[in-house]
Amino acid sequence: MSKITPVILCGGSGTRLWPRSRVAKPKPFLPLVGDTTLFEATAARCSDPATFAAPLVVTGTQHLAHVEAQLAGAQVIVEPSARNTAAAIALAALQLDPQDIMLVCPSDHHIADGDAFTRAARAAAALAADDWLVSFGIEATAPETGFGYLHRGEAIAASGGFKVARFVEKPDLARAEQFLASGEYAWNGGIFAFRAGAFLSELESHRPAIAAAVRKAVAEGHADGARFHPGAEAFGAIQSESVDYAVMENTARAAMVPADMGWSDIGNWQALRDARPVDSDGNTVVGRAELVGCRNVLVESDGPRVSVIGLENVIVVVDGDEILVTTDAGTQLVGKLSGAANQ
């Protein structure tokens, strides 16, 4: 099998992890779990030269300095504007040989089990080589309403993978509980494997305007060392669509590989606490803190000492001139706070 080219997407703002995640230094570039940043961990997961080729990073100008600081020498496609994942992946596909297998990885997720990830990546790559468009089907462990789901279809012989019977948008709780109970549904974690040429031909079938505009932006673009800058005008004219909506839900060749790898999108502070090692009381601390009579408390401080007494299921985050104190349920609302909205 030829090597897999990681395509690492660095977009998004991570406002639900405010005030740690800020516009100027968002979620992928922070050491949220352990000592490495989510972006560094994403690159490290795809760094075994026996399996992976050098990565290709797709990011915006506002994140370029972080990318280059955290992954020296990386090949980077610098998006002149944000046009969602269909266009971002197409930019990468056009930099590759049509026969290359690309593994699209968001850079703001946590994966606890790197070996399971590698096994799933290899299985996905084998299917992609047969021109399947492959999603990682993340083993669902809770009736999450914030994720899309993949309904598993028939097995694809000798591959370990399955056809996707159906893509399901974010369900309500009742449906999410049905999905979980049935065992037939997996979370759509936004990790994909494609043959570059196969992806582009599906995009041309289902979204010819996007495909044409991305080709134009590449034709009008220019390289600058390890950076490639697509033409801003052509790229800016592209319709923003997710790869799920533009391609995956339309193709007849959608497949999935099961992936049980301790995945989390670290979608809010509660999810981050769940991804971190905790002490016997369920508490986890980054920075200086004293906890008395606390359970399931996350404290993260960039300086001041935080003393907490008697609280359960609470998050305390100190970042410069902003302090957040929230219940677990409240973590869903963090992105709507004045501080998060007006950075």
Next chain:
Amino acid sequence: MSKITPVILCGGSGTRLWPRSRVAKPKPFLPLVGDTTLFEATAARCSDPATFAAPLVVTGTQHLAHVEAQLAGAQVIVEPSARNTAAAIALAALQLDPQDIMLVCPSDHHIADGDAFTRAARAAAALAADDWLVSFGIEATAPETGFGYLHRGEAIAASGGFKVARFVEKPDLARAEQFLASGEYAWNGGIFAFRAGAFLSELESHRPAIAAAVRKAVAEGHADGARFHPGAEAFGAIQSESVDYAVMENTARAAMVPADMGWSDIGNWQALRDARPVDSDGNTVVGRAELVGCRNVLVESDGPRVSVIGLENVIVVVDGDEILVTTDAGTQLVGKLSGAANQ
């Protein structure tokens, strides 16, 4: 009636209001309720020249700068060391004429109803002029276990006051509930009125060693402008005892005047929240904050913005390099935190 001389005691550390109250700037000198500090409010309560003479402040060297900054021109007795209230009051009594009526006021309490305070002060002064040693009996509004109680005895004719049948040390909850239900008990708030000579003669009867040592410290002391410095060696030899224990529980002339004046000792953060104006959700904020879905939350910040989501009955205090987050029940433990203990 001759004028009353306020004797304002400035001691104590207020560690249960840490991290706002610090060794270097403790509770009396902070604007905890409204814009004036507790010390300033204490002085202002006793400032009507129709009723009060100029105050006499008793404090330690570590608080002297705060006293002089917040009450310009004050006569100050500077204790060379802390020897509790019996000695502090004796120092003041020896600076006065034996016929002077002194009103002893702690400087770290909050009194919402200044007029009620003045009425009680006048009633207490009238009794003191007849050589009663008078405690303010604070109307008990809850079965507090952190206060001493006064058991009301027989009425003293035409005075509005009562003999004290008994002083009771801090009771357990069951007894405190009995006290509250009986209606015969009041809190001992540490506010006293004495004729200076009567106090000294009672002190000499019941604690002759303290009385003699204070006289010696005064004889060996020296004035420095508006400051008086007792002799350090003699004062340091004094036994630390409260005025309650040394004098009030022993004298046959203990009286009390009822005082229903919105009193609070601001003994912890929960008590402070109760003393402050709150909004319709019971929240109170000093500094920059955004509260979402909160009830009975106090936020106090000296700088950073504090965003709180979904919490009830919680206190959040930001002071420089220390941040406290506690439940109401936890406020009792604040003084034992590492930060409060090792300032």
